[in-house]
Structures are given as C-alpha cells and as structure tokens.
Amino acid sequence: MAHLPRPVVRLIEKFERLPGIGPKSAQRLAFYLLRNPVEELEDFAQKLVSLKKDTVFCEDCHNVSESNPCPVCDDKNRDEALLMVVESPLDQLAIEHSDKYQGLYHILHGAIDPLNNVGPDQLYLKDVLDRLDGVEELILATNPTMEGEATALYIRELVENKGLEIKITRIGHGLPIGADIEYADGVTIARALEGRRSL
Numbered sequence: 488m489a490h491l492p493r494p495v496v497r498l499i500e501k502f503e504r505l506p507g508i509g510p511k512s513a514q515r516l517a518f519y520l521l522r523n524p525v526e527e528l529e530d531f532a533q534k535l536v537s538l539k540k541d542t543v544f545c546e547d548c549h550n551v552s553e554s555n556p557c558p559v560c561d562d563k564n565r566d567e568a569l570l571m572v573v574e575s576p577l578d579q580l581a582i583e584h585s586d587k588y589q590g591l592y593h594i595l596h597g598a599i600d601p602l603n604n605v606g607p608d609q610l611y612l613k614d615v616l617d618r619l620d621g622v623e624e625l626i627l628a629t630n631p632t633m634e635g636e637a638t639a640l641y642i643r644e645l646v647e648n649k650g651l652e653i654k655i656t657r658i659g660h661g662l663p664i665g666a667d668i669e670y671a672d673g674v675t676i677a678r679a680l681e682g683r684r685s686l
Contacts, residue, residue: 495521547618549594549611551576559583559592566590568623572615572642574598574630582628590626593618598634599641607641615642616649624654631660631678 491499495517502513520528544550545557552558559565559579569590573579579592595610607613619625627642629635643655661679662671671679 548592549596550579550592564589567621569626570618570622570624571626571628573628574635574638578628578630595629595638598629598632598638600634612642612645616645619646619651619653622653624656626656626658628658
C-alpha cells in the first residue's frame, strides 16, 4: 500500500476495522467506491451519518429504532406476558421474520464473554429484572455458544435469586431442517434429542 494515495489507504484501513472484512476485501471496497460518481459517494456518506444521527436505542428493549419506544414495544397487540431475551437486534429481526412470536423482546447487545473482556456490566442484563412485572414466561433465546449458554444461565440465576415465580424457557437447539444426521456433531445431536417433542 506504499504507492497508494493517502485517502485510499485511510479508507482501506477504516474498512479493515469492520467485522468480516479482511485486507483484500477492504481494498476491493475502496476501489469500487473510487469508481463511483461523486454524487453517489456523497449520498453514501450521508446515509452513514444518518445511521447514528437518526436512530436511537429503545429505552425499554434496547432495539435500534427511529422512535422511542420502538414500534414493537409500542404495539398494544403484543403479548406482554411473554418476554424473549436475545443477544442482538439481528436476532430479534430473524425471530420477527418467523411470524411465530408475538411477545416482547429484551436485547442484550452481546453475550458474556470473559475472554474478550465482556462482563455482565457491559450488556443490558440487569434491567431484564425491571421488565418482569406481568411477565409469565421469560424465553432465553441467546445463541447456542459457550457465551450464549453462560449468559442464559446468568439471567436464570438473576431471576431465581430475586425469588420471582416466572416460567423460564430456553429456545430449542438441534438439527436444522434439511440437514443430514450423519454430518451433525455430537453436541448438535445431543441438543436435538433433548429438545424432542411429541408428534
């Protein structure tokens, strides 16, 4: 990169800081943008600025929104007896796309991950307890990773230590639709067996 213009190098360095973008992808993105008209780049830049300026975090569920509270929390047709805890806004979006859940959400913005210095205080964990008034079922929908499992256990302990009488459930994990059992690992098969149900 020694012979590249400084503006190109600076943009490449910015792209490399994005998750999932390596040096080669960062270079391709920078040179792709370089071939675009100035008007299109200015529009792109405005949208980047707008991303922070025109969005807020919902004070109830912590989802990204244009309004506070967000449309889900403000929807009077949602079942307030159900509260689902997810790790990220993308998880909430995926669950909404299933059209099978009509309760409320609580978004943590991560999972407990001591190896990366992410503890309970860096997440929206403690205020889960503030949202349990009137909740009959707390659904823990953190990812099936070590960090997700640790986070789910931490939340369960928080609720139990408060002596709250709430049904706590965990979303099922196991074999995806269309997968062959022979290619699944032992942990996935164990989870599928644990989550089996009557037909």
